[in-house]
Amino acid sequence: MDEAELLRLAQRGDLEAFNQVVLAHQTRAYNVALRILGEGEAAADATQDAVLSAYRNLRSYRGGSFRAWLLRIVTNACYDELRRRKRRPTTSLEDLTPDSDEGAPEFEEWLASTADGPERLSERSELVQAIQDCLNRLPDEFRIVAVLADVQGCDYQEVAAAIGKPLGTVKSRLARARARLRDCLQRHGELLPSALRLQGEAS
Numbered sequence: 335m336d337e338a339e340l341l342r343l344a345q346r347g348d349l350e351a352f353n354q355v356v357l358a359h360q361t362r363a364y365n366v367a368l369r370i371l372g373e374g375e376a377a378a379d380a381t382q383d384a385v386l387s388a389y390r391n392l393r394s395y396r397g398g399s400f401r402a403w404l405l406r407i408v409t410n411a412c413y414d415e416l417r418r419r420k421r422r423p424t425t426s427l428e429d430l431t432p433d434s435d436e437g438a439p440e441f442e443e444w445l446a447s448t449a450d451g452p453e454r455l456s457e458r459s460e461l462v463q464a465i466q467d468c469l470n471r472l473p474d475e476f477r478i479v480a481v482l483a484d485v486q487g488c489d490y491q492e493v494a495a496a497i498g499k500p501l502g503t504v505k506s507r508l509a510r511a512r513a514r515l516r517d518c519l520q521r522h523g524e525l526l527p528s529a530l531r532l533q534g535e536a537s
Contacts, residue, residue, distance in 0.1 A: 341400060345392050352392065356385055359401055362486055363408045369481040370412040372470050380411040387411070402495035405488070409478055409496055416474050468518035476511035483508055 337355055344352035363384060367377035384407040395403055469477050475497075482488045482496055483504075493504045 337400060341392075341395065344389075345395070349389075352389055355400065356388070356404075359404055360385070362401070363404060366405060366408050366481055366486055367412055369466070369469060369485050370409070370474075370478055371415055372466060376415055380415055381408060383414075384408040384411045399492055399495060402488070402492040405482065405486075405492070405496040406498060409482075412478070413474070464519065465515075468515050471518060472511055472514055476507055476514065479504055479507045480511040480515060484512070 335351075337358070340351040340355050344355060360381065364377055364381045367380040367384075368374060371377050371380060384404065387407050388404055391407075469480065472480065478497060479493055482493045483490070488496065490501055490504050490508075493508075494501050497504070499507075
């Protein structure tokens with residue numbers, strides 16, 4: 335049974351059908367929340383809130399990309415958490431650095447090597463933490479588009495749907511986010527692959 339049929343059943347109250355659809359998207363949803371919020375427990379809470387909200391509001395889904403629709407709910411849940419943090423800023427930067435076993439699969443695949451010895455694995459872990467640190471330093475609206483587009487691989491249209499903004503806004507924010515990330519990552523130049531170091535020096 336394809337996703338469209340499962341969603342039709344879910345909209346008629348079939349909880350099992352809804353669970354099957356969500357199962358296909360929950361890892362991506364969690365990874366989006368993790369990279370936006372930078373902390374596993376908060377990401378899990380935001381993802382759970384988003385899934386519950388999606389179920390309650392499933393009748394408002396009108397077709398199109400369910401992934402983008404769900405990611406919009408996830409990003410809204412993350413915005414809510416970020417607003418709470420600004421009202422009660424009790425989390426330190428160290429707390430925002432994810433544990434080494436929480437890295438998003440996309441980062442792991444990008445950094446993977448066929449000859450990963452202990453030294454290479456240590457360097458890769460440090461680079462993942464450096465990337466997350468640079469993501470954490472971005473303004474919220476820049477971090478969210480960078481996570482969706484560059485970490486999770488969503489296309490511009492999906493990002494626009496997920497954040498509820500026009501395509502031009504997505505492209506503008508993403509360009510500025512990438513520039514800031516590039517500048518930030520150059521401070522960790524010794525951890526970057528040589529191709530990225532050269533790119534940074536040439537820009």
